[in-house]
Amino acid sequence: MAETTRTSATTIDSAACAPEWTEILRQMIFIRRFEEATEREFRRGKIGGYLHVYSGQEAVATGILSAIQKGDIVFSGYRDHAHALTLGADPCRVMAELFGKATGVSKGKGGSMHLFDAEHGFYGGYGIVGGHLTLATGAAYALRYQQTERIVVCYFGDGAMNIGSFHEAMNIAGLWGKQGMCPVLFVIENNGYAMGTSIERHSALTDLSARVRAYSIQAEKVDAQDVFAVRGVADRVIRQIRETGKPYCIEAVTYRFSGHGAADILQPYRTKDEVEEHRHRDPIMILRNRLREICGLSDDDVKKMEDDAGERAAQAVKFAEESPVPDPRELFTDVVAEHGPQPETES
Amino acid sequence: MAETTRTSATTIDSAACAPEWTEILRQMIFIRRFEEATEREFRRGKIGGYLHVYSGQEAVATGILSAIQKGDIVFSGYRDHAHALTLGADPCRVMAELFGKATGVSKGKGGSMHLFDAEHGFYGGYGIVGGHLTLATGAAYALRYQQTERIVVCYFGDGAMNIGSFHEAMNIAGLWGKQGMCPVLFVIENNGYAMGTSIERHSALTDLSARVRAYSIQAEKVDAQDVFAVRGVADRVIRQIRETGKPYCIEAVTYRFSGHGAADILQPYRTKDEVEEHRHRDPIMILRNRLREICGLSDDDVKKMEDDAGERAAQAVKFAEESPVPDPRELFTDVVAEHGPQPETES
């Protein structure tokens, strides 16, 4: 199997100082603050169920989703807050969803694992590992069938690559791609672990991009703690997908700083040192330092961003807290189309 | 992806004339006659259900199963007559199974798709495409866990490689192989088609061996119309599996002469010419010619083999025909263990 190329953006040109990068930094900082708030609110018992936060992986959401266009569609797993937020979902409504409130993006019916915001192109939020890959593949077909130039982005974890639906989706995407009918960007969020199982222990072949090439789908690795690198690949690749209608895969090599979920306190599968080491490659720090060094971003600017982000996260919590719970009648809505051809199920 | 090596036995040495090869020819001819008989009996309405015959692929069953040892275990799909027969299942009882008779190898409960003969190492006979690959993988683990030197052989078609259970089995086999805990030989019976869908239309990457290597499993292609070639690879590879406890995959490139199943009369997916062309590479003819040219096999010898095979097939039909149908009480046996801890299901 050929060596996997690894892209990294060591050469930074003047475009690096475009205002957009400040926006990306702002967004990454906000995601971090937002996730910290969710962890706090989970401990306070305000958020229920499972909670999977994104801290450490911010460059994957922002680097790629800043490169797509309006009308593009995004699918994700259960670690989905950052994707929804980066697409423009209202943080207040995202937090309200986590609180199980009527004002939530999914009316409080979905929760953390099932954020959904069709208006902003976010098509969920799924809890069965690997289950949404086939959905994304079908969505990509639909967009091409409808003769649009829209594309699909589909996020999933390294661990999801071992389940059958990954395989079926990839092979179908590869086949449809040959007809130019499958404009989808698969993004492996390779954070090294499926819950507590490291890649070496869950994947027979540890070169994940190589696995994807076995479906005749182009794939490349990128150092995803470096949002410049991610964005660089994304720009090029998304253009290609849009032009060709063929799938592509980015293996975003990243790391999660928090536990797998809120219950993963002990983390017996990795050492404190390992986590600490990766904190030296915090994607926020990397971008911030670069903007400081090259573009003259000041400490004050950064401080202001941090404060703003904290403020917005706090506002989201406040909004969520003050929002009403769903009306009990909501229990029975959205089961089937209310005005579909079928009468209500008798009870 | 690296070029796939293709083994072929162009150099024939004196071992080519070992008596074993005559036996293999005899077995291949018998399989052909047996299958022709099943097709006849199907048309006569004596065999029901689905019937998938093996004609054209004889070298895959015989080339590999002549290389295994007593105690080894074989799993197959629904195109399974040849595997059972080559392992030593009584042809009369195999035919009786197809007739749905009490004397059948599965007591008449399984039929063509579910031959089973544990005594001869044949562990079925499965009808869900790809479903048995995980079983074979688990069986291989068991054999190693029990500290035996036994191995598993698992046959499946090219079309089976697109279903989720193939993927999960392969990845698990790859992982367990690293611990030396998965002595299984996966044999792709690549006959170019999944029912009426050619490889180019069902597999995004058409190099099937390369797909298997994406699970860190060694794989190689062999021209499987040439039983010498198949057997050559099998001998080497089986030794390696037994020694290392690691899985291996042989992609046996073959062709089926009959329709997919008995109902596949029109065969709109391939031309008569294509089939005719492949008949020039009939594996029986290839072996027969070689034994004639090199080892002095006479036309008389061949004639005798053909007659014997026809005779034995006819005997099997006679046995099947004269056997009794299952006792009606058999309907309720073998659902759960009769002396297991659970009482019978109340009805």
Added chain:
Amino acid sequence: MAEKTYRDAIREAMMEEMDRDTNVLIMGEDIGVYEGTFRITAGMLKKYGPRRVIDTPIAEAGMAGTAVGMAMLGLRPIVEMMTMNFAIVAADQILNHAAKVRYFSGGQVDVPMVIRGPQGAGVQLSAQHSQTFETFYGHFPGLAVVTPATPADAKGMLKTAIRGKDPVIFLESAALYGMKGEVPDDLDFTVPFGQSRVAREGSDVTIVSYGRMLQVSLIAAEKLSNDEGIEAEVIDLRSIRPLDLQPSYASVAKTHRAVVVQEQWKPFGAAAEIAASITEEMFDDLDAPVARVTGEDVPMPYARNLELLATPHEPQIIAAVKKVMYHD
């Protein structure tokens, strides 16, 4: 009205809807070049081309899951399962995705898709290829599950399914494909879900069934009439979810006795729900407990004699009718 086979009724429903709405497409294994193992899709690839008649690899989860994605984006995919037995590998895509995404998204998407294919015992297809799935799917909210028993219903209900907004499990019976019946010509002829019908009138006993067993029940009813002078009212449920038992209740109010007929295993089968519901609603009207006629509780055997014993036939229905009428 014209007489048509169940098979042609299904094909026509699909083709008329594909003519009507370019968002409708079909995918499945060997439905295009091969023209379908049961030839339901014969001629369709030629007419609509490979973008709308998609031959897939053997990947039922992939088929069902991609259909969900297509449906969420506005297409109306029809997935042909070669037989419904193979859809078990797609169960997660159907039960956890198709059935639930409307709900957990708070109603942000429609999921207009149809999963259709034959189910039930054929002739000697043995254990893995002979199952029925109305209970399997019927338990899950978010799905519609239908079991047409006639060519007209096959056509009319398939049109309803294709035009709807929800995932529909459309359960055919291979044994019915050759059956003929009158089918309305109107291009807009549809049969709504959740409306069962009286398939035969009678006053002595109520037989409730659906799908292929409805036809067996009708034959049993004729025999009962001819041989015993017992007039059975036969109800065709038509859809399993939503389930409409009003006509069954009305019938029981008249007959005071009911038999429910289902092809597969008794425990936790569909007949249990129907019997339990009838009892809950009509307890005071019932002169006998609702009887269930079902297949034997064993995996389907291959041998023809055993297979015939495993599945219900007219005699079992007749016996059950006599039992609820205390004629035994």
Added chain:
Amino acid sequence: MAEKTYRDAIREAMMEEMDRDTNVLIMGEDIGVYEGTFRITAGMLKKYGPRRVIDTPIAEAGMAGTAVGMAMLGLRPIVEMMTMNFAIVAADQILNHAAKVRYFSGGQVDVPMVIRGPQGAGVQLSAQHSQTFETFYGHFPGLAVVTPATPADAKGMLKTAIRGKDPVIFLESAALYGMKGEVPDDLDFTVPFGQSRVAREGSDVTIVSYGRMLQVSLIAAEKLSNDEGIEAEVIDLRSIRPLDLQPSYASVAKTHRAVVVQEQWKPFGAAAEIAASITEEMFDDLDAPVARVTGEDVPMPYARNLELLATPHEPQIIAAVKKVMYHD
């Protein structure tokens, strides 16, 4: 006897059987290094090593299928599903392979394996993570399906499952993991399948349940006794397949009224089978139709207030009891 949690009862059953028989092993996701998401397998990897405590990739079909192969070759694998919801992707391996290979091979193999894990509603796990599966599996011959409601049953039935010859679907409830109860110390303490038991004696009404809902039913029964003077007999079914309804019949002969309690959706749920069977057998003894208490027929919502409305609680059971007693 010692007091133990349901969680410890399960772990002890597995460890004692692993000590007793080297053919017993366990596999699952994150059961080894991570020690299990519910910590059922804590300490096991250290004690038994990676050949007997196997961390698997996320591949439930792979887990279930390899277990079938192992079992056919004489091992006794236990598969831990992180939650039973994830086993839907393994449905084909369980329903078409584990459940049927004994039959279609004409009885040539035993398939001694256990698939176990928690099911049912937790706290706000929403639609894909809150389902129960007793009906899903209960319909299929070839499987045993059990739903222990106490620590003693959890231990005794798991031992029966591990020592058996057939595939067993062992349905736990995460909500019960912390529950304490007396558990016999005997290493050979087993609880046979297909023997339901009277969990509480009473003479006025029969409540039939299993698993977590059994505990809710017992609380309801206490309330009924204290507040209304109604003495409910509560039957714990313990196993769903095989299903033993004799004690329920005997109880109904005494009480003449029955309520069946089940956590999930009413249509085609387990309660239908139980109600239908009781009615078939005890029709003349019943003073009221058997009532069903079930969850609402909707995918599980996330919001806590909706989730509480979706699942049955004591008040619904009490209301159903009053209804069958015509006290409403």
